Amino acid sequence: MATSTSSKLNKAVKQQYMDLPQGDMVQAMYIWIDGSGEGVRCKTRTLDYEPKTIEDLPEWNFDGSSTYQSEGSNSDMFLIPAAMFRDPFRKDPNKLVLCEVLKYNRKPAETNLRHTCKQIMTMVENNHPWFGMEQEYTLLGTDGHPFGWPSNGFPGPQGPYYCGVGADKAYGRDVVEAHYRACLYAGVQICGTNAEVMPAQWEFQVGPCEGINMGDHLWVARFILHRVCEDFGVIASFDPKPIPGNWNGAGCHTNFSTKEMREDGGLKVIEESIERLAKRHRYHIRAYDPKGGLDNARRLTGHHETSNIDEFSAGVANRGASIRIPRAVGQDKKGYFEDRRPSANCDPYVVTEALVRTCLLKEEGEEPTDYSK
Amino acid sequence: MATSASATLSKAVKQQYMELPQGDKVQAMYIWIDGTGEGLRCKTRTLDFEPKSIEDLPEWNFDGSSTYQAEGSNSDMYLIPAAMFRDPFRKDPNKLVLCEVQKYNGKPAETNLRVTCKKVMEMVDDQHPWFGMEQEYTILGTDGHPFGWPSNGFPGPQGPYYCGVGADKAYGRDIVEAHYRACLYAGVQICGTNAEVMPAQWEFQVGPCEGINMGDHLWVARFLLHRVCEDFGVVASFDPKPIPGNWNGAGCHTNFSTKEMREDGGLKAIEDSIEKLGKRHSYHIRAYDPKGGLDNARRLTGHHETSNINEFSAGVANRGASIRIPRNVGQEKKGYFEDRRPSANCDPYGVTEALIRTCLLSEEGDEPTDY
Numbered sequence: 001m002a003t004s005t006s007s008k009l010n011k012a013v014k015q016q017y018m019d020l021p022q023g024d025m026v027q028a029m030y031i032w033i034d035g036s037g038e039g040v041r042c043k044t045r046t047l048d049y050e051p052k053t054i055e056d057l058p059e060w061n062f063d064g065s066s067t068y069q070s071e072g073s074n075s076d077m078f079l080i081p082a083a084m085f086r087d088p089f090r091k092d093p094n095k096l097v098l099c100e101v102l103k104y105n106r107k108p109a110e111t112n113l114r115h116t117c118k119q120i121m122t123m124v125e126n127n128h129p130w131f132g133m134e135q136e137y138t139l140l141g142t143d144g145h146p147f148g149w150p151s152n153g154f155p156g157p158q159g160p161y162y163c164g165v166g167a168d169k170a171y172g173r174d175v176v177e178a179h180y181r182a183c184l185y186a187g188v189q190i191c192g193t194n195a196e197v198m199p200a201q202w203e204f205q206v207g208p209c210e211g212i213n214m215g216d217h218l219w220v221a222r223f224i225l226h227r228v229c230e231d232f233g234v235i236a237s238f239d240p241k242p243i244p245g246n247w248n249g250a251g252c253h254t255n256f257s258t259k260e261m262r263e264d265g266g267l268k269v270i271e272e273s274i275e276r277l278a279k280r281h282r283y284h285i286r287a288y289d290p291k292g293g294l295d296n297a298r299r300l301t302g303h304h305e306t307s308n309i310d311e312f313s314a315g316v317a318n319r320g321a322s323i324r325i326p327r328a329v330g331q332d333k334k335g336y337f338e339d340r341r342p343s344a345n346c347d348p349y350v351v352t353e354a355l356v357r358t359c360l361l362k363e364e365g366e367e368p369t370d371y372s373k
Numbered sequence: 374m375a376t377s378a379s380a381t382l383s384k385a386v387k388q389q390y391m392e393l394p395q396g397d398k399v400q401a402m403y404i405w406i407d408g409t410g411e412g413l414r415c416k417t418r419t420l421d422f423e424p425k426s427i428e429d430l431p432e433w434n435f436d437g438s439s440t441y442q443a444e445g446s447n448s449d450m451y452l453i454p455a456a457m458f459r460d461p462f463r464k465d466p467n468k469l470v471l472c473e474v475q476k477y478n479g480k481p482a483e484t485n486l487r488v489t490c491k492k493v494m495e496m497v498d499d500q501h502p503w504f505g506m507e508q509e510y511t512i513l514g515t516d517g518h519p520f521g522w523p524s525n526g527f528p529g530p531q532g533p534y535y536c537g538v539g540a541d542k543a544y545g546r547d548i549v550e551a552h553y554r555a556c557l558y559a560g561v562q563i564c565g566t567n568a569e570v571m572p573a574q575w576e577f578q579v580g581p582c583e584g585i586n587m588g589d590h591l592w593v594a595r596f597l598l599h600r601v602c603e604d605f606g607v608v609a610s611f612d613p614k615p616i617p618g619n620w621n622g623a624g625c626h627t628n629f630s631t632k633e634m635r636e637d638g639g640l641k642a643i644e645d646s647i648e649k650l651g652k653r654h655s656y657h658i659r660a661y662d663p664k665g666g667l668d669n670a671r672r673l674t675g676h677h678e679t680s681n682i683n684e685f686s687a688g689v690a691n692r693g694a695s696i697r698i699p700r701n702v703g704q705e706k707k708g709y710f711e712d713r714r715p716s717a718n719c720d721p722y723g724v725t726e727a728l729i730r731t732c733l734l735s736e737e738g739d740e741p742t743d744y
Contacts, residue, residue, distance in 0.1 A: 004540040004544070005375055006540065006544050006545050006546065008376075009605050009607075010604075010605060012385070013380075013384055013605055014547045014550065016388070017461070017551030017552075018554060020555065020557070020558040021558065022557045023558075027553065039533065039537075040538055041535065041537060041538070042536055042538055043567030046557070046563060046564045063692060066535035066678075068532065073688070073690075073693060076699060089550075090550070223538065227539075230543055230546065233540050234540055235539055235541050236539070
């Protein structure tokens with residue numbers, strides 16, 4: 001059976017319990033990124049007041065030896081609240097709290113990439129960098145096969161599925177609809193959805209977000225997707241190439257602009273940024289998936305609307321290029337550009353930081369500059 | 374099928390009946406611990422008033438020969454109300470009443486460990502002992518296999534499940550969510566939940582509770598869990614090692630502090646306590662599961678974030694030790710410590726009493742002092 005046993009538990013029974021009043025008590029679910037750099041974890045604590053801002057939330061800790069983040073003999077790691085959202089599962093007044101992870105010595109954990117991203121964003125806040133990220137993902141059954149696909153086979157070839165409607169075209173729309181509403185309730189800046197080219201593949205877009213918010217909102221949107229899928233008994237995969245062969249991969253196209261790019265004549269600034277990006281292709285490829293490019297190597301083939309991982313290219317309205325300038329931007333001579341290289345399982349903090357370092361801080365070479373020196 | 378036949382009964386039909394007004398009548402469900410020291414029993418009586426405090430509730434009795442507690446020829450046992458909570462299943466004004474059990478001669482039943490616990494707690498109430506207990510448990514299907522596991526096999530190895538999210542990581546979250554809300558409604562001091570290392574294993578934490586309240590709140594939280602699982606048609610197991618081999622066991626880590634430990638410089642009092650505990654390891658092991666250590670022997674192996682049952686150890690942020698001092702306590706030089714030895718099926722009255730006897734009453738040796 002494609003859906004989990006948990007999803008068959010009686011939801012009417014659960015609803016009766018969820019309707020019980022909770023008095024003054026508030027449940028705060030703390031969320032963090034684990035040692036894989038892709039997985040999210042969560043646990044909940046009771047507060048006896050409703051937190052109004054992030055400063056109202058206490059620090060916490062967890063057992064890092066169980067999340068690929070530390071050894072059992074010295075396993076305590078710290079959770080530092082970073083961004084708070086409404087909880088669409090437990091509803092008001094309960095909260096979701098995205099956290100940064102610190103090691104026992106209070107230095108950032110290896111996969112805490114928010115820390116440096118925030119520093120970088122603070123350096124360029126006068127440029128008002130805006131981001132929009134297009135998160136692609138694939139729905140799988142609990143058997144690991146794409147949801148809705150014949151259990152020991154394949155659907156008809158790609159063509160009818162992109163933005164499709166109908167039971168033979170769109171697999172799992174309920175998840176998409178539920179996720180969209182959950183994000184809107186939570187306060188996540190979700191700006192759209194569409195069915196993707198491969199059946200059971202979907203996309204949602206988050207943005208425009210300024211600075212550090214991009215990473216925060218995308219990680220929480222991902223968490224919400226995993227939770228929604230769990231409720232339905234299916235699995236969301238951010239693997240960049242879930243099915244080898246003539247089936248699309250999954251990316252996280254990242255749209256980027258600064259105040260200057262958005263103003264009249266901004267196209268010139270866009271073109272300058274693209275020139276800088278062209279000289280730093282390998283640094284960006286390393287930043288654009290959690291395995292330094294190995295994951296993306298399965299996806300960026302030059303086919304299926306991707307660029308080849310070994311080559312940098314840019315062009316107006318060109319979906320086979322690394323960077324695409326939307327046609328309207330080419331015409332208005334201002335706007336934004338789209339970096340199509342990031343993998344679906346990228347860390348948005350790293351992606352946005354890399355774009356700012358190269359385009360705004362004008363860094364060059366293979367390594368990021370250490371500004372603390 | 375993994376869920377019970379009862380779970381398929383129409384909940385809509387049930388809801389219609391539960392919405393019937395009950396006038397001035399109040400249902401009080403009396404709860405007690407049976408002869409196993411682990412099992413809970415319950416029965417209900419109608420009152421024609423709403424009890425406002427524990428003193429309003431009458432004593433009652435039951436047939437102890439049906440609960441492993443008495444012989445048939447002399448089976449009446451007494452239920453003495455001890456703590457009252459709101460009923461999240463029948464809702465206000467109905468009540469849950471946790472009771473102590475007495476034998477026919479008025480003496481405490483063998484598994485009534487609350488009596489001595491209460492006496493010991495009263496001896497030290499000026500030290501304000503606080504407890505927090507981390508109750509781990511495993512959800513099983515009615516076939517006895519962990520819930521959500523493939524019916525004739527095993528899930529992928531441990532790693533992704535602790536605090537996990539997603540249908541391939543978290544099995545049975547509905548139960549956890551329902552139980553949390555039921556506890557909040559009932560007035561149980563539930564302070565958190567998380568998914569545990571083994572899939573279908575979960576944890577909730579109750580506390581901080583002072584003195585006798587720890588045992589009361591934890592037993593009621595356990596009762597609520599069994600009732601919630603019953604509604605969903607699954608089973609909650611407190612067995613300390615439900616699946617042998619490379620799968621985590623289930624414990625009930627107990628956090629403890631006194632007023633002195635919580636104040637500046639309290640780390641010294643913590644270290645003194647740990648020294649005393651270090652000398653009384655086998656007494657505590659006997660107190661930390663209902664079979665004098667036999668249950669824990671399957672769990673405390675030294676692997677899977679446990680200490681070895683034969684050795685006592687302590688360390689800051691060390692999850693392989695008997696006693697763990699949290700890192701921030703080590704830094705602030707005050708706070709509390711965590712005894713990681715108690716089994717998931719321990720009696721919290723037995724555990725909290727043992728900690729008081731050794732750390733605050735400075736007892737030594739293998740036997741508890743008879744005051």
